[in-house]
């Protein structure tokens with residue numbers, strides 16, 4: 001399996017980020033709490049050059065609370081400022097407080113300018129909306145749609161750029177690719193849908209045993225029977241009457257992404273528990 005992240009896109013994203021970083025004091029990096037390592041790009045660290053930096057493990061409402069706590073402990077042990085957040089469920093205060101605490105020495109004079117960055121679909125727009133307190137950016141919009149750049153006043157001393165900085169996903173290995181596809185950070189055209197769904201099904205069997213069987217009322221937890229079982233239960237058939245496995249794969253991925261299979265994280269912090 002090879003995953004291609006088009007070099008042209010990557011160069012463009014990097015150039016845009018390089019133009020915008022000098023305009024800000026604070027970088028709010030958004031990652032997905034269900035895969036905090038896979039959903040970050042290590043290139044960012046090299047571009048930060050002394051700026052204030054807070055890592056937000058967003059979508060914490062979809063992640064395992066225990067594993068998110070382990071991630072926070074491990075990140076903080078490495079000297080990283082990190083918090084767990086849910087742009088859907090939490091109040092803006094939960095984000096504003098650590099931002100203000102970290103910036104207390106710098107913000108007083110001229111106010112703090114902040115840029116939200118992250119790979120696609122981790123919730124950058126949702127976080128900006130949360131901070132802005134009203135709908136200023138289109139959530140779910142595709143990267144690059146918002147053209148003009150504006151500052152939003154999020155608090156007395158805090159200005160944020162209304163368009164996030166896009167980081168490009170880094171495919172360190174095949175496993176990372178599956179994680180990114182499972183959380184919806186890369187489109188499933190990049191990887192075969194059924195392959196991703198089977199990877200996720202296997203992962204769910206390990207992490208949340210019996211969840212698949214109860215959610216989809218499956219007769220067995222045999223891996224080969226999962227997608228056909230979902231197709232049967234949901235009445236997904238091709239015109240000839242055969243089971244629509246491709247659509248079943250799509251259902252499984254979408255419902256995992258929406259949290260309908262419970263709070264399941266795909267990645268464990270280093271040094272925690274048995275190696276995942």
Ligand SMILES: Nc1nc2c(ncn2[C@@H]2O[C@H](COP(=O)(O)OP(=O)(O)O)[C@@H](O)[C@H]2O)c(=O)[nH]1
Pocket residue numbers: 058059060061062085086087088089118119120121122123124125126127138139140141164259
């Ligand atoms: N459950 C949940 N969904 C979220 C959260 N943050 C964002 N989303 C959803 O994730 C999808 C992508 O969010 P968006 O803000 O557009 O991501 P962006 O591409 O990084 O700007 C949207 O469907 C959001 O509603 C969160 O904290 N929890």
Ligand SMILES: [Mg+2]
Pocket residue numbers: 124125126138139140141142143
């Ligand atoms: Mg967005």
